[in-house]
Amino acid sequence: MTLTFAVSAGKGKEATPRRRGPGVRGTLTGWAFAGPATLVVVGLSLFPAVWAFFISRTKWNGIAEPENIGWRNYERLAQDPDLAAAAQHTLLLTALFVPSSIAAGMVIATALNQKIRLIGFYRTCIFVPYVASAASTGILAGYVFNPQFGGVNEVLRRVGLPPQQFLEDPAQAMIVVCVIALWGEVGFTSVVYLAALQDVPRELIEAATVDGASRWRIFRSVTLPQLRPVTLFASVWQTITALQLFDLIYTTTRGGPMNSTQTIVYYVYELAFQTRRLGYGAAVAYLLFAVTLLLTALVIWRSRRSGEEAF
Incomplete structure (x- = not known):
């Protein structure tokens, strides 16, 4: 009786083969496909970031031999009035763009x-501007928005309103840039x-x-709480988008008029590629990176502490 049970158990083990892992050959095959792409990603992202950090500790115009000046570029950040103005413009753009894009x-x-x-068809029309390049x-x-022959001013003339300067007015330029950014980014949200x-x-x-709640009450009390993780994710994503906005400003105002739309990213571009202050420009870029990383980490930490994980 015992012998029969042991034989049956042995046959059962033989009938159920063990699942083997991918093995060395499978692992090598996988890395053969993923390895080149991984090297490209690392080479185009990680290496330039590390190199930029070493540049940020030098005084270099891109041609002559770089001069190592330690942390002096970072010490100048707190005393730069142009950087302070660019930071204010960036905060204004973020404050205008993020809530508007979410709503x-x-x-x-x-x-x-x-x-x-x-x-x-309607869904496609909403998403097409996001696919188009910002440039x-x-x-x-x-x-x-051209003040002389633009379509918006033509509409204003037809309804009896005075034409506006839009991108050529320091008081209106940032608002117009925000409207243009919304047109291109609202498809994502x-x-x-x-x-x-x-x-x-x-x-x-x-x-x-069934309980008799109105449509607005259903949206406010039922639907909206279900959208909190998505709102958190979209807020972080759109904040990073606003902080890194460059190509739209480059193709519309180039930081003008009177530097009223000069954001931190555009200020980095001017430092590095127009005034050839590569070391100081890299230091400003690292400051923006640190602020973005800190802001994202705080939001993620706060969301996980409250139980609304969106990442």
């Missing part, structure tokens, strides 16, 4: 979540919120409807 994306996503005819968007916007809205449990909405 507009949520409203558009709610509208696109309805069951209407040609809904696929082409800036060039097109330069014609649209709309798609993210649309995907989140489709994941909201229908049972919660139906239960609230």
